[in-house]
Amino acid sequence: MLHKDSCCAPKVATNVTTSTEITDSCCPPAKKSTDQCCPPQQEIKSCCPPSKDRLKAGYRIESFVKGWIDTPIGEIPVIDSKLQAVDYRGRIAMRWGIGRDKYTVTPGLYAIGSPDEKSEVLVSANYKLSFDVLRSSVGAIDAWILVIDTKGINVWCAAGKGTFGTDEIIRCVHMVDLQKLVKHRRLVIPQLGAPGVAAHLVKKGCGFGVIYGPVRATDLPDFLAAGNQATTSMRRVSFSLQDRTILTPVEISMLRWQILYVALALLLLGGIGSDIFDFSAAWTRGSGAIVAGFVGLLSGTVLTPMLLPWLPGRAFSIKGIWIGAGAAILLCLSLFSESGFLNQIALLLQVTAISSYTAMNFTGSSTYTSPSGVEKEMRLAIPCHLAASGIALILWLSAAF
Amino acid sequence: MSKNEYLKGVATLKLDQDKCIGCSLCTTVCPHAVFIVEDRLARIVELDHCMECGACVGNCPVTALSVNAGVGCASAIIHSWITGEEPSCDCTEGSNCC
Incomplete structure (x- = not known):
């Protein structure tokens, strides 16, 4: 070699x-x-x-x-x-x-x-x-x-x-x-x-x-x-649209194992309900959650980087919120319009949190973020990501009962 | 406002003008036009554009510059929080600095 x-x-x-x-x-x-x-x-x-x-x-x-x-x-x-x-x-x-x-x-x-x-x-x-x-x-x-x-x-x-x-x-x-x-x-x-x-x-x-x-x-x-x-x-x-776009596949590729583990966990958790565990619910609710998760992932790793200079806010985690929340609202109006209030709130929180978190990770690919700035934004953003994900999980699980 | 601007008022870059000899190497190496040199003296004009890469500090022959240099990369910083190590841009699995 x-x-x-x-x-x-x-x-x-x-x-x-x-x-x-x-x-x-x-x-x-x-x-x-x-x-x-x-x-x-x-x-x-x-x-x-x-x-x-x-x-x-x-x-x-x-x-x-x-x-x-x-x-x-x-x-x-x-x-x-x-x-x-x-x-x-x-x-x-x-x-x-x-x-x-x-x-x-x-x-x-x-x-x-x-x-x-x-x-x-x-x-x-x-x-x-x-x-x-x-x-x-x-x-x-x-x-x-x-x-x-x-x-x-x-x-x-x-x-x-x-x-x-x-x-x-x-x-x-x-x-x-x-x-x-x-x-x-x-x-x-x-x-x-x-x-x-x-x-x-x-x-x-x-x-x-x-x-x-x-x-x-x-x-x-x-x-x-x-x-x-x-x-x-x-x-x-510089950091042109082409520069940013070319960096997006590796953002997803880097997360491939996390994506797999989370998907498996969602399939398992999706089955939990009043019948203790229901395989058809695992499939329908689990796959629904996986689709939502992917939309959040694409919002933060692809759309936010591509639209970076035009999104409001300086912190990348804030830029990711707009795309994530927008995508979540579109999902609630289309694919998940019949899912019920609890599921929809959970979806809104979770998709936005995933988008914001993965957008924040794009600081590593960007050409102009300083370590002091990234650390400052992370100290504010990560507790919010964790809180939103926790509440979303509780709402989603309780919606099954 | 230029399109690519990051958080304001966080950069740790400092210039000691008393030491500066006006060689202008800082203006050469800086990728974000943070400095200008006038009358053989460097001046910081765009502190908020500084990404703390450390290029100017290392190349200043009279050590007139200082900065907490490092990688502006969230996953490197998360990694350092977990392991207690310095944030490092190791570009391998779990890190996506480049």
Whole structure:
């Protein structure tokens, strides 16, 4: 798993956990193709020998590697700026949170285009989704890409944790011998990596100065063309309808086990009534409650995020109330118009509480909420959620008698 | 009012202007335009836009800035309430920071 990358990728000490001689035999920087993993000597000068010459037992060449470039620090894989079907499939899986904890790229140095000793070095995280966004949005530039080990987490989140940070950047610069590859002493670091990085300490630790690049990788070509100058808009984080919508599936996916447990509990509780337990009531009342719960869930995890800027209130839990209450009222007028007063009040309370709570959880996906603010809103909102749910449960259960 | 504004008067960001050397790195790294630099001196102009990410604090070469930095993520904070640990954005099961 860890060695899925090209055999000649730069040495990554932390990633060599299984095989023994890999780090020694694989393209040491000083020597050219004298060892077994590199292609025959006559091919070493050509830029991109066929990948099949590089096959090695236990290794697989990543589909995004389209060739190799010879450099003073050894051969560096050249990556494709076009995404393939496998990359798109991976992207969809990530949006649903499937296999998200192991969607990684082997850290190290990569090339895009035909970089040379004057080309910029772009630093990135080893989350494959981030890597794919970077390589597919930079277009026809020539640059080095230094992928640092963020444990498969995107730049901004990893910076918040400190895994995308000063120490790891310094470690990787030393590890790949970057000073032998380029003549300049600059690293272009994504602006959203800044929470984990202290520019002056990077300079002190490895001699490379930090230039903060734009927030979005798509702005990199313009940024580089302007001599590493960012416009004001390149420095701002937005949170467009598309940004918000794309984050909604994972909100539901994260809750899948809770959804299952609550659904089972509702089926059981739905059967409780004057006959002690009634299976047909379990089905009708339980499934009704599950439908209501789903409506609350969709209100808070999908509709509220999509409509976020237009909903009244600053706290996300308040934004969720409007959608949840609106959806509950529609349910009471349609599907549950014959359910009786107690059930309808229970539904109104519960759907609104679920919507408000799950909307509050969207703070984690948003790009502008502060921890102080989230904590403040939670201290007010969570007791209300619990109270509303408790009253709703009592009303719903007592409606069966 | 800009469309994406969060709670007012909660951000813990502080700037000590006596220390500021006007390097303007805080204006570079801040994703929400909290600062401006005038006459080689930084000033906080949009405190309520601060998301306490800590980018400015870490990059200030003269430690003129301070903030209780962290993740503005409800599930991370719930997790920290239950476990007593620091709120962490670990992006794995049970957390949905990103």
